Amino acid sequence: xxxxxLPSKAQEALFIAIFIxxxxxxxxxxxxxxxxxxxxxxxxxxxxNHLNQKQRFSLSIGHHQNVMRPRSASTSKGWLEAHxxxxxxxxxxxxxxxxxxxxxxxxxxxxxxxxxxxxxxxxPHGENIFWAARNIFSPAQIVAKWVDEQxxxxxxxxxxxxxxxxxxxxxxxxxxxxxxxxxMVQCLNGGAYAICSYNPPGNYRGEDPFIKHI
Numbered sequence: 589x590x591x592x593x594l595p596s597k598a599q600e601a602l603f604i605a606i607f608i609x610x611x612x613x614x615x616x617x618x619x620x621x622x623x624x625x626x627x628x629x630x631x632x633x634x635x636x637n638h639l640n641q642k643q644r645f646s647l648s649i650g651h652h653q654n655v656m657r658p659r660s661a662s663t664s665k666g667w668l669e670a671h672x673x674x675x676x677x678x679x680x681x682x683x684x685x686x687x688x689x690x691x692x693x694x695x696x697x698x699x700x701x702x703x704x705x706x707x708x709x710x711x712p713h714g715e716n717i718f719w720a721a722r723n724i725f726s727p728a729q730i731v732a733k734w735v736d737e738q739x740x741x742x743x744x745x746x747x748x749x750x751x752x753x754x755x756x757x758x759x760x761x762x763x764x765x766x767x768x769x770x771x772m773v774q775c776l777n778g779g780a781y782a783i784c785s786y787n788p789p790g791n792y793r794g795e796d797p798f799i800k801h802i
Contacts, residue, residue: 670731689769704775714789723780762790
């Protein structure tokens with residue numbers, strides 16, 4: 589009669605590793621919500637540098653795609669119409685598409701393909717930026733996210749609600765900002781980064797976005 593062979597320590601370790609791997613593979617991966625950030629002069633809003641890697645990046649692996657160039661009529665039209673729809677409703681003069689601003693936005697967005705970091709260009713223009721874990725947002729949807737901040741804006745007191753941001757909305761409707769250029773990229777991790785640049789820049793602290801300053 590044969591004796592039952594007991595597994596060696598190496599086999600036991602292998603069994604445990606297989607069990608742990610199979611358990612972890614069944615865990616659901618939750619993607620972080622999209623984020624936006626607007627730069628004011630000076631900047632009154634918190635940066636997103638404190639976000640950890642899990643918050644900044646999608647946990648799924650994406651495929652590299654080229655920069656989505658807003659020089660095409662359809663894309664630039666989407667950005668411009670989304671801005672002017674809001675401005676018209678507020679009685680603001682319309683913006684026009686500016687190729688120089690679009691080129692500036694495109695060059696900076698191209699730098700974010702590799703890291704998808706939620707950071708500003710720190711350039712001379714007004715600026716709204718946007719980040720999402722997946723590349724599923726159109727220009728109109730991104731602008732709509734910014735405009736949703738109107739619910740955080742107290743026009744009477746010209747301030748954001750406590751612990752809320754409204755700078756994206758203020759820049760979109762800033763009366764003196766008459767030129768815009770935008771760009772959006774898909775990052776290597778599958779996320780998306782978008783930037784709109786504005787001239788003249790707006791979103792100055794303490795100033796009313798709906799009155800003429802210059």
